Amino acid sequence: MTTPSAGARFARVVARVVLLAYPASFRSSHAAAFTEVAEDRWHRERASGRSALGATIATTRVLLADTVTGARVARRDGLSASADDRRSRMIDRGFQYFRLALRGLVRAPLVTLVATASLAVGIGANTAVYSAGRALLFAPLPGVADADRVVDVCRSMHGSGCDTVGYQTYIDYRDRMTSISGVYAARFEPTPVSLGSDGGADLLFAREVSASYFRVLGVTAAAGRFFSSTDERAAPPLREVVLSHHLWRDRFRSDRGIVGRTLELNGDRFAVVGVADAAFDDASIVRPDMWVPLTSGGHGLTKRAVLASRESLWLVMGARLAPGATLARVRAEGALLMADLQRAFPDVYAAHGFTVEPSRRLPAAAAGATPFFALLMGLVGTVLIVACANIAGVLLARGSNRIREFALRRALGASRGSLIAMCVVESLVLFAPGFALAFVVARIVLSAVGSLAVGLPVPINTHVPIDWRVVAFTTLLGTALALVTAILPAWQTTSGSLVHDLKQDSAAPRRQRLRRIFVATQVAFCLAAMAVGALLFRAAHIAASADPGFQVAGVDVATVDLSLGRYTAEQAFDATEQIERRLAAIPGVRAVAASCLVPLEGSRMGFGDLRRAGTSGAAASIDASWSLISPEYLPTLGIPIVRGRNFTAADRAPDPRDVIVNEHFAATIWPNADPIGQRLEMGDFRPGHADTIQAMTVVGVARDASYRSLNGSPTLFIYLPLGEYSWLKPHLFIAKTPAFASEAIAPAVRQALAAFDRSLPLVDFVPLQRYATLALLPQRIAAAVAGLLGTLALVLAAMGLYGLTAFWVRSRTREIGIRVALGAGHGRVLRLIVWQSLRTAAIGAAIGLALALVVAELLASALYGMAPADPVAFGLSVAVVIGVALVATYLPARRAATIDPSAALRVE
């Protein structure tokens, strides 16, 4: 032979594997020659002009095909039984079952398809969702030392929630708590910064953290060290930066020499002190490129002045428990400290409370995510139930059809054990491709969810590893299902009377009743899953297409920070107006407006105190949100004035102050009066502060829109003219004509700004659509996942239902033959069979409908603005289920009714 190549060696390996399918006696006398012939086959294929790979494939194909015939030929003379010992006989029998099962897979493609698809989707979707849920909500932070001792510290409002705190509050906790060994504070969302480089500036994201951040979390440095000071309030601002591992790896090629160099962030110089460990990349749902101290005071970063405030609540806080301290002790100590603060600053802390929660990748502050995940988990759980119901239904139906086969095998000498063993091997073989495919499905689902996060204004960390505990659990569940569905029919026959089973045909009344129960159960599960899927899909779709109440498309938001250009409060509005005029001159720009807030961004501004003129007392206070806007704002965003007038350029004088309220405000505060001309007062109403009170007159009413976030609940909202207040960080809304893209206009915006003032950087330039996208993220994910899972549940359910019903009708072929032979007309038999099946399906559908209604009630809170008993979703599901049942009954019944009665009688 020629020198053994990889292909020839592979042929030998395949030969050794397929040899296992042969009797031991055959193996002991022919193994060597067998592999030699297999290898020779490869050389022959190669010699006939095939490539090495082609020859390998051809050889493998020949060897596999050969095994089916060869193994049968090899045992034809019965040599194996006489020569082999017991053990090898058992192994032989195992392989015999294995081949039998393989043949069964091919022979019953519908069963194989239902089982494979059901398992792949059921296990795959569950693996993905539970892996993500565990990683984000339950698993301790990766890359953090003793992560189970790290907690989120937060502010509760009126006893609930977990929210941000002010910097001074953080300092109090840090300095006065003894039950924790360290506290850190951080801005949750990373701030966009421009990194100066030779080829221009790059947009990166820096997370502002306290100097204690890495020490408290116990992060390992991949290079260098962490911040040099433990107190970020040091006199010269701490201008240091810690790089994330992914930035270091991707941008600096893991160069250790980067430590000690300086980077230019927004034009300020920061010294690189170190690189965080790779595992820490996944420690948070946000994925910053770097960390800088809270107090760096760099351009575009937090102003040091904010640090003095107790009122501005912008920091998430975390702590490490002191050795021996428990959560309960920390909570008790924190509550005492909060009581102290409430005595010292009653205005600030009146409604505040103190809570701690174990730290998770998704912070406790993002409490909205928990019901969302609960919903997802419920949804995939339903898919798994449908998958199991499909498989169990189809296999049990097949099993009950094989009772005679099993009885026959037993009559011919097969033991109960061997029958059960055969069934177990069969089920495992049937399930194996589904298990394998489940991983593919899990990866697809995870990456599909991850891809939804692309295009958000902040980098989101969607990397979720597949959790092996979840895999183990779902696999165990699937295997248990395989065993139960395999053993049950075999057990059933072996426990009964053989003669009885042999004589009994599958049309016996007891068996018919059993099968009808299967069909009804299957229909119930299918309908419930399908209805819930359709419901969620519709709800998510309605939410995702919800009208925010203003124009989102074609509007870009440019943000400037006038304080960076050293403008004073008095100059702010003039500067804003001049920038507006320059931006409006850019070709393709239709209109420009300014405001202090971006709607849907999530921030909200509160007033000092607001009340109707002439009212007093705590009950008179109006809890409204507000925004400062230029006169162009409402027309630019397409928010109509429904009564009165818009602001004008004249709205600059401090007295009288004009305001515009939204419809909800007008209807709530003046339900029976014309809101135009009504007066409001704003300011500090405590005695001695009369000079802070300002009178305001309502001049217009604007249509309601979404403000802080997209939701159905109306908000009391009030617009004030930007010109009457000093606002140093305006957002400029640039509405374009449809032909212009955001990217096309961005350079012109930068130029216009530079032409106005070279020292003024563009802090941010983002399409308004992005904010809307971010606001809709939960709904988008829910829509995508519910749509995907709902469709899968529907397909699975339809397949399972078809398989089972078709099976049921086919098993009645003999009965149909008898009926026809006795003179029943074809049409009459057909009607009878279809009618009986439909009656069974209808009973199942009724149960399923009730089940779905219960689930829908539980999901009511997730059904944005929809009635749980949505007639469209439920009607559609019932129609589909009954339709599938009808087709699955009619086709086989028609075939059975039209064949020759004598042939029908011989069936089985």
Add this chain to the structure above:
Amino acid sequence: MTSDTSALPRSSFLILLALHDGPCHGLGIVSRVEDATNGRVKLGPGTLYGTLQTLVASDLIRNAPSDRPDDEDPRRRYYRISPRGERALRTEAERLRVLVDAAAARRVLGGA
């Protein structure tokens, strides 16, 4: 096995045909079969040794001592056709000829 009267499996027939030319080992049989059928029949090892085992058991072929022990692998087992095998081969060939003739008479084989 009543091989004299019933049809032989195709692989048995081809192996008997190959051994009709003289004693041979398994690998050689594969080669001879492939030559005889213009490469249309590729005997896999399972079919080959399974059939050889069956043919030995029904005494259509016998194990043969190697006639050239010097240049061949001593592990190789040689087979030769038995008189009973020769008869079975002829019977089968005649049976096939009847079938082929019947087809030819009806011009199934085209220009042949």
